[in-house]
Amino acid sequence: MIKYFHKFANPVRFLKLAIPIKKISGIAAFFTIFIGLIFALLLSPPDYQQKETVRIMYIHVPSAWMSLMTYGFIFLSSVFFLIWRFPLFLILAKESVPIGIIFTFSALISGALWGKPTWGTYWVWDARLTSFLILFFIFLGLKLIKDTFSNSSKGNYTFAYLSLVGGFNLPIIKFSVDWWNTLHQPASIIRTGGISVSNEMLAPLFLMALGLFFLFIYILLVSVEINIKEKSLINFRDSLKNN
Amino acid sequence: MSKEYLLEVKNLSCERNYKLIFDNVSFKLCSGGVVLINGNNGSGKSSILMCISGILEYKGLIKINKKYNDKIGYVGHKNALCEEDTIYEYLTFWKKIYNYKKDFNYVINFFDLRKYLEIPIKFLSFGQKKKLSFLRLQMIKSQIWLLDEPISGLDKRTRSLIINLITKHIEKGGGVIATSHQIINLRKVKNIMRVKID
Amino acid sequence: MTRLFILLLSREVKGYLFNTNKSWFALGFFLLCILIFPLSLGGSEDLLKKISISSIWICALFANLISLESLFKEDYKNGTLLQYHINRIPFFIIVFTKFICHWLFTGFPIIILSPLFLIFLSGSYENILGLFYSLLIGTPLFSLIGMPISALTLGSAARGPILVFLTIPFFLPIIIFGVLSVNSFSSGSFSEYYLLCAILSIGIIFLPYITIKILKESLE
Amino acid sequence: MIQNILDFISMDGNGFYIWISYFIPLTLFFSLVLVRKIKLNKILKKIKKNEL
Structure with missing residues (x-):
């Protein structure tokens, strides 16, 4: 297992593997999102209760999934970095932070816009919404740390440890917010039971999720390429100076 | 040897x-x-x-x-001095940390610091702070x-x-x-x- | 080991006692924060009574947060931490003495004075004991959670704002359970207290451990 | 024909929410991709310059 990682932990070797994957996932992301949008906006039937507003689900739910997945990815790669000390994992974790911020933000904003026509308000202090807002702030904190300690080995550990602490804390936060919500909120406006999801609705949902996943991989790999090439550029200059 | x-x-x-x-x-x-x-x-x-x-x-x-x-004794750029302490407090603290049994009077005289003993460290000059660092180094044994x-x-x-x-x-x-x-x-x-x- | 512990603890306490800014800063900040609540509510007694507990909790949070900044700063800046490391003084002693002192000078006075402020904010008398217990469990948790984050931000230029930004999300569960526990104390249920105790007992093992790791990395 | 398109755009009167909720995330994704692409191209150009 470790040997296998060693092979790809070398950034240059990783790039060789990554560039074709990047191209494929970029094209795949474009097409799946395109087809997904056609399905979501045109072909899928309106819900019998929510009518047309149900279409917001096809952007809201996938981006919420993706933001959780991004945090999981950051957490795991920070753990790998702290265990095996391969810089590649840290680059992966760091570069997925802005993507996570955008996913979380779009989930929040589309959720708010979905809430207005269905529940009557943009924002409810519901457990799920609140914990998502906190997730957003943790993402922002990670970005803050990433920017303030840019390019120092100290900052690297800071980032990795913060995402570690955040990862352990997120379930606790979710649990506490759930607890708070169930105890002291008057019966919430959100109707339980949810939408009966038919097969025709599942198709655009999964298409969009797949598209966003490909998009995530594409942006991540582009950013990693930028990061590695930038470093090699700096090292190249250094070697020029020394000679 | x-x-x-x-x-x-x-x-x-x-x-x-x-x-x-x-x-x-x-x-x-x-x-x-x-x-x-x-x-x-x-x-x-x-x-x-x-x-x-x-x-x-x-x-x-x-x-x-x-x-x-x-x-290992180490003296770097930072002198590990708490600005509010007096020299005497500083020395007794590190003496206890290092479990140094002897008196530090000899070294204080050696470094010419006797008259500053009750002065807070923030009033000392760079060289005097360095001397304190070496005093601490003496105590590590x-x-x-x-x-x-x-x-x-x-x-x-x-x-x-x-x-x-x-x-x-x-x-x-x-x-x-x-x-x-x-x-x-x-x-x-x-x-x-x-x-x-x- | 105990000798070292007592030595470092006494030095830490001395540092707090003789450096008056450090020791009274948290409590003074707490008082000022408390002052804001009645003034900003426009003299509405009912509202004040309703939010008295949560306002005390909020002020305790901010007092703790503000004093987190100076937790490791000085020892890191003047290289004392480095010397501790080179001279092989176990870091858990340092971390625990820091934690105890931080709680003793920020959490403890607030706990002692909390009944007074509850009355001052026209809260009901039956909540005094509940608030006392919940603060007793909650404030050490604040210090514990703040420690690794305070260690993380060592060496950054804009330390204060970053610290506030990073720490508050992690304080949220504590403040949620803390406020809820007071409310449920009068009705005779203690589940939130047990939860807080559980978090405290887990945190007191893991959080100092993480802090030690981070401090060692930060020495470079 | 035009009526059909207008119906599609209005989406039973909820068009505003739906279109905005699609527009904001998609533009965000697109702009992030664009920013990254431009940066990558700049760096690739610099590397080429250095090699020459």
């Missing part, structure tokens, strides 16, 4: 911020010997000391002879001293005092690893090794 080593460094290399700072540094510190590490600014002189003291990660081998006292630019920025008198202290330490059988751009003239010491890194 002279063959006995206090500390051995073999093929030491260190990476920081994914950049190689120095590569393949090897030397042996014998008891009664001095290792002077020369190099330009930013060549990683301080980093070698940091590696030996166990702060930075390194590749290679650093072996400390367990026969002797394997404590370690064989190996790591000195990061011990005499830079000091006047002649303090410089000679510190050099005196170092020679005394060497005569007792200790070893010193020092970095500096200026060459420390240690005339009495024969066993000087120079390591150049670039």
